[in-house]
Every structure is written in C-alpha cells, then in structure tokens.
Amino acid sequence: MQIALLGTKKVGKSSILKVVFQKMSPNETLFIDSTSRIEEIKVENNPYTKYTFVDFPGSFEVSQINTQDRKILSKCAMIIYILDAQDQPYNKPLEKFINIVTEVHSFNPDCMFEMFIHKIDGDMFVTEDLKLEAQNGVSYLLKADIQERKLPEPGFFLTSIYDLSIFEALSKILIKVSPQVNYIQNMLDNLMNYCRIDKVYLFDVINKLYIATDSTPVDLISYELCADMIDVVIDVSCIYGISGNDNVASAFDRKSTSVIKLDSGLTLYLREIEHMLALVCLVKEDNFDRQNLIDYNIDIFKDGVKQIFQAHEKLLKSEENKS
C-alpha cells in the first residue's frame, strides 16, 4: 500500500517519517537536509502491515506534474497533506492543497485525502481551544472550494513530533486504509465485553502505532500509557532477556507478556499476538481477578486474527497473480 506525504517546504514531512519510522529523536530533525527528490520509506514490521511512504519535495507543484509523479500518485491509496500550523496565513498552502486534490482526484478517484495541521506545539497553541480554533479556521477556508469542485473532504488531525499526537494520527489514518481492521475491531469489542476490559489496543511493537482498537473513543492518556508499556517491556527484555548476538527484534517473542498495576486502580496487561504485534489493554484491578479467563479469551482472539490475516494474504496473492 502506497501513501504520499505532500505539502510546501519545511512543513515537517520528512521529520514525521523519520521520527515515527526511523526512531530519530524530534530534536535531531532540526538538522535534516531538505528533500530534493522523491524518497521512499518502506515499512514492513510484520507480514500484515506493509506500507510504502513517499516523501515528496516541497518544491513539487501539481501544475508541473510529470509522468513519474503521476504514476506514483495514481498508485497511492492515500495522500497526507502537511500544513505548518505556525506559518500563517494559510492561504497559499491551502490553495496548493486544493490544486493537488483536484488533479489527483481526476486520475485516482479512490484516493483518500487527510490533512495534518502540524507543529501544533507552538506558543500560539497553548490551549486545546486555540488548537481547535486553528482547525476550524482551516476547515472554513477550504469549505467553499471543496463544495464547489465536488472534491472529497479531508480528515483533519492536529499533530506534533514532540508528543504522541503524530503517532495517534498515523494510527488512525492507517486504520482507514486497512480493509481487515473492521473485523479485528469487532473481535476486540467482544473481548472487551467478555473480559470487562476498559480499553484495548493492538500495537505494532516496532513503531508503536496501533493497528486496531475497540470502538470506544481513543484518548491520548490511555494510548500513551499503553505505548509506554511497550517501551518498558522491550527495555527490560533488551537488558535482561537477550544475549549479545541477538537483535532487538528478539526482545519481543511469543512468550512476551507483562502486567503492570498502577496506583490509579488500573492494570495494564500486555500479550504477544503475532510477530511484532502486541495486545495491550487497560483493566480495572477488580476486573483482573480472573486472569485465566482473560488469557483464554485472548487466545481465541489470537486465532481469529491469524485467520483474518491469512485470508488477507490469500486475497493479496490472488490479486498479484491477476495483474
């Protein structure tokens, strides 16, 4: 699956990809060179989440699109447009966005469009209200053009590489392009009801994006707790669990599991589900009294996920053979 990142210069496109997928620390992004030609980042942490992110240079203008750009954009399932929230006024970048959507929609009508209102960590956005005001402003400025040209409406996300908002936004949009997620979500809802779990995420252990969650709303606090737990488990395994020749990937295997009890009365519980995929859930301590029941249901969930992924693989293979 191919996803392109577009936007004007210096808005943070390359920084986002490097921080989320290449473990660069946010401060280091201050020193990255500007992107002069199209760069690809392949993400394949397990056989079921395969993405190619295409980082376009900020100088790309859709009015001067060449055959190579067109070929790439016609294969994209999604385009993420990055807008620098700290660089007002927004008229010019929004005009660029509308031109891109108009053009790409004409030759790739199935492509989805998402907008990251990025660098929302600035002094101008200290309160949640100010952040929402920025989002409403952008949505208002785009509305007339979108309606007039009958273009698909983009989803909006407030993001920054200095907190988990960029991970959360990417998790949400990748779920939109993953066909198997609806089934997994249903299974997570069942698991939650049977085991009286408060919130459950299925995490890609390497980049800490969740590939599915139950249908209750995601709040940053529960996401952060569960993502931190993965760090703790991997760190402890790396220090005490693997020998010198092993790589980091072997710090997480079929036997990986962990229980952390919090002062707030909540228990965090982690279990391996598939290669580099972890189920992390938040359960009230009182509801964690019968752990074997939870384990039993997680085992059933695990089997279900395996079947869904196998069916998906089969479908992909038969599509590949056809083309």
Ligand SMILES: Nc1nc2c(ncn2[C@@H]2O[C@H](COP(=O)(O)OP(=O)(O)O)[C@@H](O)[C@H]2O)c(=O)[nH]1
């Ligand atoms: N404050 C802030 N700065 C960011 C953020 N993301 C990227 N930057 C900075 O924006 C600048 C341009 O980033 P770069 O990734 O090269 O932008 P690109 O040209 O769109 O690829 C760098 O100095 C980054 O450190 C963010 O979330 N917040």
Ligand SMILES: [Mg+2]
């Ligand atoms: Mg760049």
